[in-house]
Amino acid sequence: MRTQDYNTGYTRLMHPLLQDSTRAMIEGSKIASVLTDARGDILLLNRAAEELFATAGDHWPGRNLCELLGDSSEGSLQQILGAICAGNAVQERALALKQHDQIQTFWLSNYPLFGEQDCRGVIWSLRG
Numbered sequence: 001m002r003t004q005d006y007n008t009g010y011t012r013l014m015h016p017l018l019q020d021s022t023r024a025m026i027e028g029s030k031i032a033s034v035l036t037d038a039r040g041d042i043l044l045l046n047r048a049a050e051e052l053f054a055t056a057g058d059h060w061p062g063r064n065l066c067e068l069l070g071d072s073s074e075g076s077l078q079q080i081l082g083a084i085c086a087g088n089a090v091q092e093r094a095l096a097l098k099q100h101d102q103i104q105t106f107w108l109s110n111y112p113l114f115g116e117q118d119c120r121g122v123i124w125s126l127r128g
Helices: 020-028 047-053 065-069 071-085
Strands: 002-005 010-013 032-037 042-045 093-099 102-114 119-127
Touching: 020 032, 020 042, 032 047, 032 065, 042 047, 042 065, 065 071, 071 093, 071 102, 071 119
Parallel strands: none
Antiparallel strands: 002 010, 032 042, 032 119, 093 102, 102 119
């Protein structure tokens, strides 16, 4: 279940994905990291991700990760999310992103966050 804080535009899940420890770990990382729910909707971008994508983090919560990574990533990300939510391990993958009119390759890793019986979200990290 999601709630919307209309003062900040921040989307929150009504479960412990955004506990202080999880948030601190993501925000403190020097690796570009994005927290999404199980559908791929962005909950949080850290500063390294903001710098990588040259965007403000408060612009993205509630929007899908495919929008951030580019339309060409949609099919593969949906397959990855499906596999993760089914309980399958998904290996790190190379992802080509257009950055400043150039194509750059990044490695996309995923760290699923499971609740009692299901996948609640994923921490995604990108490194060059």
